[in-house]
Amino acid sequence: MKVAVIGCTHAGTAAIINTAKLYPDAEITVYERNDNISFLSCGIALYVGGIVKDVQGLFYSSPEELGKLGVTTKMKHDVLEVDTDKKKLRVKNLDTKEEFEDSFDKLIITTGSWPIVPPIEGINLENILLSKNFYHSNSIIEKAKNVKNIVVVxxxxxGVELVEAFEMNGKKVTLIDAEERIMNKYLDKEFTDIAEKEFSDHGVKLALGEKVVKFEGENGKVSKVVTDKGSYEAELVILCIGFRPNTELFKGQLDMLPNGAIIVDEYMHTSKEGVFAAGDSASVIYNPTGKRQYMPLATNAVRMGTLVARNLVKNTTKYIGTQGTSGIKIYEYNIASTGLTEESAKREGLEVNTVTITDNYRPEFMPTYDAVTVKVVYEKESKVILGAQICSKTDLTQSINTLSVCIQNKMTVDELAFVDFFFQPHFNKPWNFLNLAGLNAE
Incomplete structure (x- = not known):
């Protein structure tokens, strides 16, 4: 069995390693246009902020490691064309410029995503950078050394993580977004208010509800970011507007969402026999709505890549979908969310109720304790849980994984009230704060 893999970050690495282990006789060839694989881009802000000292720790595999599994990894090889019907692809060696053809029995598409770069006037000025891969992180660190004013768009x-990293390194930082709130896809206003206050208290300028209209420069370098409501000095600009799937090679060959994310079934099959897709190049099944959506998260990528390997020869393991569970630390606050926010549920046309509770997470007779705020979003009629958010100075974010499981299993908020959670004064109260959310629901 000849297996060709295009792209090798999270989903690609997971698919390759598991395919090699499950099918030791398979002939696996990986094509990667970069000269590195498996870079944890979610660690860029930690690297930029100096928390991660050794960048090699952000790589969790290498061509040498894959080679030990019998995998042929062709670095700096760009796939130019793919014929999914004839099962052929054309490749260019970026070092030698040589082009050649290869064939496959199974194709794994893990081409990932790329940052959205809007056609704004001045976008090509020097010191306007992206934040996605290893080279971007090195450029950001190098350029940031000698500048004072940094704008994150x-x-x-x-974007939020980079702003914190820059501010903690003594930079004057402005955060611009066209939306009225930061992180509005993941959190409702009660939680973004906390995060925004933290940034304001640390001297970060928040320019929210402002759309960038142009970049101005001096001597070819960016000097100012102009929005529809103001202008901001900038010696360095980082664009963090979002991502779109890298799937141009497959336009007209595979079924896709309007943004180009490849549609896959529960076994990671695309619309063509023998062709699989995973990670940022593919859509996911979003359990709170039951719809296929684009949700580029590393967690989704590694799960989907693993499932590709398991289902490569025959259907063995179904994809159970995702809740889009995620977390972030902003200064002292630990914040996490899963599923729909109240705002996004209403945009979906769903009738929902919410319950928000704030309580000390463990008994007040303990020497220390912190408040935790939890919000649960649930369907009005059925009371099925659709989403949740949590915030506390103590790291209680693992509780959002519990609520992710609740959404996965279509539990109701009434059932949440009486779930069996342990009690020990070091950790919680007899009524766990998740139980309290259920008890306080209408």
Whole structure:
């Protein structure tokens, strides 16, 4: 069995390692246009902020490691064309410029995503950078050394984490986003208010509800970011507007969502026999709505890549979907979310109720204790849980994984009230705060 893999970050690495272990006789060839694989891009802000000292720790595999499993990894090889019907692909060696053809029995598409770069005036000025791969992180660190004013465009997780890293390194930072709130895809206003106050208290300028209209420069370098409501000095600009799937090779050959994310079934099959897709190049089944959506998260990628390997020869393990569970630390606060927010549920046309509780997470007779705020979003009629958010100075974010399981299994908020959680004063109260959320629901 000849297996060709295009792209090798999270999903690709998971698919390759598991395929090699499950099918030791398979002939596996990986094509990767970069000269490194398996870079944990979610660690960029930690690297930029100096928390991660050795960048090699952000790589969790290598061509040498894959070679030990019998995998042929062709680095700096760009796949130019793919014919999914004839099961052929054309490849260019980026070092030698040589082009050649290869064939496959099974194709694994893990081409990932790429940052959205809007066609804004001045976008090509020097010192306007992206934040996605190993080279981007090195450029950001190098350029940031000698500048004072940094503007981050885009207030999703990556943008927010970079803002904190820059501020903690003594930079004057402005965060711009066209939306009225930061991280609005993941959190409702009660939680983004906390995060925004933390940034303001640390001297970060928040320019929210502002759309970038142009970049101005001096001597070819960016000097100012102009929005529809103001302008901001900038010696360095990081674009964190979002991602789109790298799937141009397959347009017209495979079924896709409107944004280009490849549609896969529960076994990671695309619309063509023998062709699989996983990770940021593919869509996911989003359990709170039951719809196929685009959700580029490393957690989704490694699960999907593993499932590709398991289902490569025959259907063995179903994809059970995702809740889009995620977490972030902003200064002292630990924040996490899963499923739909109240705002996103209403955008979906769903009738929902919510319950929000704030309580000390463990008994007040203990020497220390912190408040925790939990919000649960649930369907009005059925009371089935659709989403949840949590925030506390003590790291209680693992509780959001519990609520992710609740959503996965279509539990109701009434059932949450009486779930069996242990009690020990070091850790919690007789009524766990998740139970309290259920008890306090309408």
């Amino acid at each position: 885009g207030a999703g997780y990556i």
